Amino acid sequence: MKLSNRIMSMQESPVRKLVPIATKVKKNGKKVYHLNIGQPDIETPKVFMEAINNYDTTVIKYSFSQGEPTLINAIRDYFARDGIIFDEDEILITNGGSEALTFTTIAICDPGDEILVPEPFYTNYSGFTGGVNVSIKPITTKAEEGFHLPSKEDIVRLITPKTKAILFSNPGNPTGTILRIDELEMLAEIAKEHNLYIISDEVYRGFAYDGLKGISMGSIKGVDDRVIIIESVSKRYSACGARIGSLASKNKELIKNVLKLCQARLCVATLEQIGAAELYKLTDEYTQSVKDEYQSRRDIVYKTLSEIPGVVCEKPTGAFYVVVKLPVKNAEDFIIWMLEEFEEDGETIMMAPAEGFYATKGLGIDEVRIAYVLNTTDMKRAMYLLRKGLEIYNKKL
Amino acid sequence: MKLSNRIMSMQESPVRKLVPIATKVKKNGKKVYHLNIGQPDIETPKVFMEAINNYDTTVIKYSFSQGEPTLINAIRDYFARDGIIFDEDEILITNGGSEALTFTTIAICDPGDEILVPEPFYTNYSGFTGGVNVSIKPITTKAEEGFHLPSKEDIVRLITPKTKAILFSNPGNPTGTILRIDELEMLAEIAKEHNLYIISDEVYRGFAYDGLKGISMGSIKGVDDRVIIIESVSKRYSACGARIGSLASKNKELIKNVLKLCQARLCVATLEQIGAAELYKLTDEYTQSVKDEYQSRRDIVYKTLSEIPGVVCEKPTGAFYVVVKLPVKNAEDFIIWMLEEFEEDGETIMMAPAEGFYATKGLGIDEVRIAYVLNTTDMKRAMYLLRKGLEIYNKKL
Numbered sequence: 001m002k003l004s005n006r007i008m009s010m011q012e013s014p015v016r017k018l019v020p021i022a023t024k025v026k027k028n029g030k031k032v033y034h035l036n037i038g039q040p041d042i043e044t045p046k047v048f049m050e051a052i053n054n055y056d057t058t059v060i061k062y063s064f065s066q067g068e069p070t071l072i073n074a075i076r077d078y079f080a081r082d083g084i085i086f087d088e089d090e091i092l093i094t095n096g097g098s099e100a101l102t103f104t105t106i107a108i109c110d111p112g113d114e115i116l117v118p119e120p121f122y123t124n125y126s127g128f129t130g131g132v133n134v135s136i137k138p139i140t141t142k143a144e145e146g147f148h149l150p151s152k153e154d155i156v157r158l159i160t161p162k163t164k165a166i167l168f169s170n171p172g173n174p175t176g177t178i179l180r181i182d183e184l185e186m187l188a189e190i191a192k193e194h195n196l197y198i199i200s201d202e203v204y205r206g207f208a209y210d211g212l213k214g215i216s217m218g219s220i221k222g223v224d225d226r227v228i229i230i231e232s233v234s235k236r237y238s239a240c241g242a243r244i245g246s247l248a249s250k251n252k253e254l255i256k257n258v259l260k261l262c263q264a265r266l267c268v269a270t271l272e273q274i275g276a277a278e279l280y281k282l283t284d285e286y287t288q289s290v291k292d293e294y295q296s297r298r299d300i301v302y303k304t305l306s307e308i309p310g311v312v313c314e315k316p317t318g319a320f321y322v323v324v325k326l327p328v329k330n331a332e333d334f335i336i337w338m339l340e341e342f343e344e345d346g347e348t349i350m351m352a353p354a355e356g357f358y359a360t361k362g363l364g365i366d367e368v369r370i371a372y373v374l375n376t377t378d379m380k381r382a383m384y385l386l387r388k389g390l391e392i393y394n395k396k397l
Numbered sequence: 398m399k400l401s402n403r404i405m406s407m408q409e410s411p412v413r414k415l416v417p418i419a420t421k422v423k424k425n426g427k428k429v430y431h432l433n434i435g436q437p438d439i440e441t442p443k444v445f446m447e448a449i450n451n452y453d454t455t456v457i458k459y460s461f462s463q464g465e466p467t468l469i470n471a472i473r474d475y476f477a478r479d480g481i482i483f484d485e486d487e488i489l490i491t492n493g494g495s496e497a498l499t500f501t502t503i504a505i506c507d508p509g510d511e512i513l514v515p516e517p518f519y520t521n522y523s524g525f526t527g528g529v530n531v532s533i534k535p536i537t538t539k540a541e542e543g544f545h546l547p548s549k550e551d552i553v554r555l556i557t558p559k560t561k562a563i564l565f566s567n568p569g570n571p572t573g574t575i576l577r578i579d580e581l582e583m584l585a586e587i588a589k590e591h592n593l594y595i596i597s598d599e600v601y602r603g604f605a606y607d608g609l610k611g612i613s614m615g616s617i618k619g620v621d622d623r624v625i626i627i628e629s630v631s632k633r634y635s636a637c638g639a640r641i642g643s644l645a646s647k648n649k650e651l652i653k654n655v656l657k658l659c660q661a662r663l664c665v666a667t668l669e670q671i672g673a674a675e676l677y678k679l680t681d682e683y684t685q686s687v688k689d690e691y692q693s694r695r696d697i698v699y700k701t702l703s704e705i706p707g708v709v710c711e712k713p714t715g716a717f718y719v720v721v722k723l724p725v726k727n728a729e730d731f732i733i734w735m736l737e738e739f740e741e742d743g744e745t746i747m748m749a750p751a752e753g754f755y756a757t758k759g760l761g762i763d764e765v766r767i768a769y770v771l772n773t774t775d776m777k778r779a780m781y782l783l784r785k786g787l788e789i790y791n792k793k794l
Contacts (some may be wrong), residue, residue, distance in 0.1 A: 001594065001622055003654050007504040013660045016462075044457045052668070054452050060441045060638040065413075095492045098662035106528050107404040111508045114617050127661025134531055197398065225398050241457040241667030245491075257400050263410045264524025265495035269666045271449070272637030310529075 010130050014123055014356025018332075021339050021354040030343055033382035035370045036352040038173065038321065042238040042290060047278035052271045063267040066259055067093025067246070071273045074280035075231065076082070081284075084218035086248050090255055093268050097203050097232035097245035101128040101167075103261045104228050104247060107254060108197050114162045118149060119362055120323055120357030122201070124174045130235050137163070138359040143325045143367065146314030147175035149183045155190055165197035166190065171204040171318025174369040175355050176298075177199055178214055178318040188223045198223060202321035203232040203245075206287050209295040212317050224250040235320075236287070237279040244268065244276040264349060266288050294320050297379045299370040304383035320372050323354050323364075327394060331355070332370045334393055342389045349382045349389070410495035411753025413518055415729075418736050419747050428744040429736065430779035432767045435570065435718065439635040439687060444675035449668045460664040463656055464490025464643070468670045471677035472628065472643055478681075483645050487652055490665050494600050494642035498525040498564075500658045501625050501644060504651060506531040507596050511559045512596070515546060517720055517754030517761055518600070519570045527653075534560070534660050535756040540722045540764065543711030544572035545581045553637035562594035563587065568601040568611050568715025571754050571766040573695075575611055575715040587619045595620060600629040600642075600715035603684050606692040609714050621647040632717075633684070634676040641665065641673040663740055691717050694769040694776045701780035706785060717769050720751050724791060728752070728765045731790055739786045746779045746786070 015037060022032050072091050079086055095101040101124075109115065111133035117125055119138035119203070129136055137158050141147040149155065155166075166187055170179045191198045201218035207215040217227050232245040249255055301322060305313045310327025328334040332353040342348050354367035370386075372379055400594075412434060419429050463469070469488050476483055491497040506512065508530035514522055516535035526533055534555050538544040546552065563584055567576045588595045597614035605611040614624050629642040632744055698719060702710045707724025725731040729750040739745050751764035766784075769776055 001592075001648060001651065003504055003651060004507045004510075007654045007657065010654075010657045010661075012657055016660060037623075038475055039459055041456065043455045044402040048457065058440045059438065060437055060445065093664075094663060095496075099492075102662070107400055110401045110403055122659045124663070127658065131658055131661065133508055147489065195398075211782055239457045240459045241664065243664065243666045245533055251398060254400060257404045257407075260404065260407045260409055261524065263413060264407075264521045264528065265493060265499070266521070267638065267640065269492075269640040269669050271668065272666050387790045 004086050006131060006133055008228060010127060015352050017337060018339070018350070021336060023346070025078055025339050029346065031347040032339065033347070033349040033374060033378055033385065035372070035374070035382055036350045038235065038371050038373060039240055039371045040235065040238045040291065040320070041375060044239045045279060045282060045286065047236060047282070048237070048239060048242070048275040051278045052275045055271060055274050060270055063270040063273060065267055067091070067264040067268060068270070068273040068277065070278040071244070073250070074277040078280045079216070079248065080220060082216060082219065084216055086250070089252060090250055091246055091248045092255060092258055093273060094245045094247060094260055094262070095268055096234065096243040097201065097230045098124065098128065100133065100190065100230045100245045100247040101125070101199070101201070102199060103258050104199055104230070105129050105134050106132050106261060107258045109164045112162060113164045114160060116158055116163060116166045117359070118157065118168050119359050120147070120174055120354055121358050122169055125167065126359070136359050136390055140360055140363065141175070143312045145322060147172065147177040149179065149186065149321065152186050156194070163196060164257050165196070167201065168206065169201035170217070171207055173204060173319055174321045174323050174352070174354065176316025176319050176322045178208055178212055181215055184215060184217060184220050186340045188220045191223055191226050196226065197370045199230065200227060200249070201230040203235055206236055207291060207294055207320060208354070209291070209298055218248070222303045225253065228254065233276045233279050236316055238281070239276070239279060242276055244272050259304040270284050294372065298372070300379045301370060301372050301383055304387055321369055323357070323367050323369050325367050326390065328366055328390070331366050336366065337393060338389050342392065344388060346386060347381070347385060349385050399416070403530055403674045405710070407524060412749045415732060415747070418733060419519055422736050422745070426743065427740055430744065430746040430771060430775060430782065431749045432771070432779055433749040435632065435768050435770060436637055437632065437635045437717070438772060439690065441636045442634060442676060442679060442683065444679070445634070445636060445639070445672040448675045452668060452671050457667055460667040460670055460793070461495045462664055464488070464665060465667070465670040465674065468641070468674040468677070471674040472645070475677045476565050476613070476615060476645065479613060479616065481613055482756040483647070486649060487647055488643055488645045489652060489659055490670060491642045491644060491659070492665055493631065494598065494627045495521065495525065495761070497627045498522070498596070498598070499529065499641045499646040499654050501627070502526050502531050502598055503529050503658060504655045506561045510561045511557060511558060513555055513560060513563045515565050516749055516756050517544070517571050519566055520753050522564065523756070533756050537757055537760065538572070540709045540711070540720060544569065544574040544720065546576065546583065546702070549583050549587060553591070554736055556591050560577060560593060560646055562596050564596040564598065566598035566601065568604055570601060570716050571718045571720050571749070571751065573713025573716050573719045575609055576607055578612055581612060581614060581617050585617045588620055588623050593623065595624045596627065596732060597624060598627040600627065600632055603633055604688060604691055604717060605715045606688070606695055607714055611715055615645070623648065625651065630673045630676050634679070636673070636676060639669045641669050691769065693773050694771070696778045697773060698767060698769050701784055705784055719768055720754070720764055720766050722764050723787065725763055725787070728763050732765065734790060739789065741782060741785060744778070746782050782787040
């Protein structure tokens with residue numbers, strides 16, 4: 001039986017493809033520190049389960065297609081704390097940021113259309129777009145430049161009549177880079193001049209270190225009708241398994257049309273929305289404590305990396321990832337070697353090969369993504385193992 | 398800002414478009430019996446919330462992209478009780494039956510492809526297909542024939558080189574019709590002869606009255622590689638707001654490819670899967686008691702309908718809907734009149750106009766869908782009001 005061309009041309013998740021190797025070595029008794037996935041170990045705030053446990057209902061009914069009013073209002077308040085004011089009918093609740101991105105793509109692109117995305121980028125962007133016949137055109141950014149954006153000319157050069165939007169995550173997954181305000185303003189300028197939407201994936205907003213602040217695209221003036229903000233509780237509140245995301249836009253016509261897609265799939269899980277509303281009500285005290293924890297981990301990661309000869313890595317300032325150029329020929333080979341051959345006291349680490357985060361063939365081959373989602377003790381140990389592994393690997397060759 | 402052609406050509410939900418009128422009259426104090434939506438009033442079995450309340454975790458982590466093993470195994474057992482044997486890697490958990498249908502469409506159809514669907518059909522099928530640029534070609538069925546399928550020749554005539562599948566719900570929403578085994582075998586034959594997939598939406602399976610049995614397409618021989626079964630806890634276990642569905646197929650290549658779409662959206666809500674697993678473990682005693690309740694309601698609906706002159710309606714045998722041809726010119730006008738003008742002791746009813754369930758223009762204009770999702774006392778009252786309303790409406794004209 002033939003399957004569709006669009007499904008056959010989709011790649012399997014590069015983050016997940018080495019999982020079977022890790023499973024095998026763990027079965028054989030090796031301890032693996034997982035730096036390869038963005039699953040935080042931080043506790044989900046207890047208010048989430050409390051709200052669900054206290055939810056008093058005998059029938060688990062459909063929620064509203066646009067989302068539970070209590071959650072929508074909590075998200076409005078979250079934005080309002082930064083002076084970004086959304087009406088109730090400018091926010092839609094979705095099955096994670098994932099569904100928000102898929103629905104946005106369907107609503108603004110027809111088959112054959114293109115979206116510009118700075119690379120390296122969150123690989124699932126390929127799934128959300130490819131599954132609905134839209135292509136990603138990469139804007140290449142470089143480890144040497146801390147993955148900041150190239151010049152306006154370099155970006156404009158990539159625009160074709162098929163280009164409908166610029167999509168980026170800020171703070172960045174996988175780079176850990178926070179875009180400066182002049183970069184956001186440049187993107188706004190390009191969008192206005194070339195009539196593009198701006199899809200700003202802000203699921204890591206708040207994870208900004210060294211006194212920096214992740215600026216929401218919602219703060220940039222003059223692009224209200226073209227900005228779509230993607231949100232999620234997954235990372236900020238350590239609730240990846242809740243699958244609660246949202247999209248917000250002051251373009252009411254866009255929201256009204258995305259609502260049709262929301263109506264077709266009826267609603268998002270009711271209980272999880274009840275719990276998520278409480279997460280968005282958490283104060284800055286919570287986010288500050290989480291941020292402090294991640295900053296300590298970032299410091300550990302960066303300290304080790306800056307001491308290893310041949311590593312290229314600007315200090316990451318946001319999210320909980322970093323993409324690093326390693327002194328190896330092929331990072332995937334090295335990751336597999338670390339899993340299968342290397343160990344110290346029965347322990348090793350697993351990283352994600354960065355090649356899969358690039359759309360341009362040949363880029364990122366000597367790079368890895370490290371997610372600092374383990375406590376500081378484990379992170380220290382993991383980074384020690386990376387350093388040790390690299391030494392042995394490079395001596396061996 | 399321009400939106401995509403595909404989103405602009407999607408219709409708003411016809412089931413939901415009269416909601417503002419109902420909201421207005423309710424605000425003015427009128428009681429409205431809702432026969433317009435498939436939101437059952439039956440209690441969600443307590444095991445659902447119990448499992449969630451007892452779920453012991455500090456971090457709400459990502460679940461597996463294919464779904465929680467405990468839920469997958471519970472669904473395997475559910476099918477096995479009818480002698481349909483699926484391997485673990487032949488079932489994927491989805492965000493409701495809705496996502497299962499969208500993913501299936503993406504995986505087997507490219508833009509421009511077609512799927513045959515008996516009409517009247519569940520209107521959201523248009524959303525799942527239209528959003529990803531696939532068209533529905535209707536196989537017209539008729540109230541006078543109890544909405545059973547036309548002849549093989551009539552169906553085959555609709556097949557083009559673009560046709561990739563036949564999709565149907567059985568028991569049927571909105572018709573309440575259960576397909577006979579000879580109808581399922583005819584569809585299997587057509588699928589084999591014309592190399593089509595069969596997408597069998599079985600979310601109402603079990604709701605089969607008068608001693609009938611809703612036969613799963615999984616029981617039909619010789620089409621293992623082309624059958625995809627869509628499942629959900631929404632109706633069978635009165636858990637619409639849980640958003641837990643699944644797709645099952647013995648075509649492992651298909652499942653492997655749909656898994657790419659599952660991986661891109663990471664997973665389905667973890668807690669809801671834990672709860673849903675307990676639902677699928679419920680015994681036949683539970684399903685029998687629910688079925689008995691719905692059969693009593695069906696009897697009330699059908700008794701009244703068969704007593705009203707000019708109504709065309711074969712006795713529905715499954716699900717909890719019926720599509721009825723009323724002795725009115727325009728059913729939507731009548732529904733609005735019932736809401737705005739009619740009342741007895743401050744009460745009225747709301748139904749869904751059936752026109753929106755047809756893809757062929759001009760069909761179903763004098764038909765409504767009635768969902769019998771209220772308890773027997775309320776159903777009796779609601780059907781009395783329908784009869785009374787029709788009498789007055791037709792005298793008036």
